[in-house]
Amino acid sequence: GQQLNQSPQSMFIQEGEDVSMNCTSSSIFNTWLWYKQDPGEGPVLLIALYKAGELTSNGRLTAQFGITRKDSFLNISASIPSDVGIYFCAVLRGSARQLTFGSGTQLTVLP
Amino acid sequence: NAGVMQNPRHLVRRRGQEARLRCSPMKGHSHVYWYRQLPEEGLKFMVYLQKENIIDESGMPKERFSAEFPKEGPSILRIQQVVRGDSAAYFCASREGGNTEAFFGQGTRLTVV
Numbered sequence: 001g002q003q004l005n006q007s008p009q010s011m012f013i014q015e016g017e018d019v020s021m022n023c024t025s026s027s028i029f030n031t032w033l034w035y036k037q038d039p040g041e042g043p044v045l046l047i048a049l050y051k052a053g054e055l056t057s058n059g060r061l062t063a064q065f066g067i068t069r070k071d072s073f074l075n076i077s078a079s080i081p082s083d084v085g086i087y088f089c090a091v092l093r094g095s096a097r098q099l100t101f102g103s104g105t106q107l108t109v110l111p
Numbered sequence: 112n113a114g115v116m117q118n119p120r121h122l123v124r125r126r127g128q129e130a131r132l133r134c135s136p137m138k139g140h141s142h143v144y145w146y147r148q149l150p151e152e153g154l155k156f157m158v159y160l161q162k163e164n165i166i167d168e169s170g171m172p173k174e175r176f177s178a179e180f181p182k183e184g185p186s187i188l189r190i191q192q193v194v195r196g197d198s199a200a201y202f203c204a205s206r207e208g209g210n211t212e213a214f215f216g217q218g219t220r221l222t223v224v
Contacts, residue, residue: 031210042115042202042215043154050210088154092210096159096166099144099204099213104153 003027006089006102013079014110021105022073023089032065032072033090037104043088047074079109113137115205116185117216124193124223132188132219136205143186144213145171145178148200157201160186193223 006023013019023032031050035043047058049065049072056063062075076083089102116135124130136143141162146154156170160180171178175193180186190197200220206213 031212033212035215042117042217043204045212045214048212086153090213097142097206097208097210098156098159098167099206100156101146101154 003093003100004089004091004102006105008105009103010106010108012108012110015079015081017079019076019079019083019107020073021087021107022071023102024071025091026070027093028069029091029093030069031092032063033092034061034063034072034074035088035090035101037086037088039085046087076107079107081109081111083107084109115140115203115214115216117201117203117219119219120217122219122221124221126194126223127192130190130193130197130221130223132190132201132203132221133185134188134203134205134216135185136203137214140205140207140214142206142208142213143180144204145186145188146202146204148202148218154202157188190221193221195223197221198223 034046037043047063054065086104145157158171158178159167202218204213204215
């Protein structure tokens, strides 16, 4: 079953606004990954997090690995039209490192 | 270093035919995952393979679907006797061992007519 709870499911924001989305789980993970998928394309890795409490930035994107290792959030500052897409969180689960995804957050940026 | 390569990008098959989807992982990557995605939906796990081994196939239907990742060559996802419900985008991702991040290909869009 689904082990990652990603929210919100969708967001409509004005261009220039900041946006935040998060993933939570009842399980502990050692790796959190954030991907973005544009329409008709494959997911692209945005940020990888490997340490609890870690805060990592990639341009206007900032992601944090929760201190409990059960959650992560992604912030996008000063949104622009090309930020439109689906954002997925993912973890490497278990000893076999099964790659498990959240259900995604559909982001729409209004001009 | 080329990224994950999937081909074909688009595949059209008639009902009852076979579909073969190929995934060449990034150089040095020995782990491959296959996912299926319907329009407006998330990524549904199908199968996880390492070189010559299937690690987890719990997301793949028992009938008509098979996957392999041979010692040499790309990973292949094979769908026999396709039906309209098989129409979807199929993505593969690859990574090195350990706690490393995974990278995706551009996907194969299968249409069954």
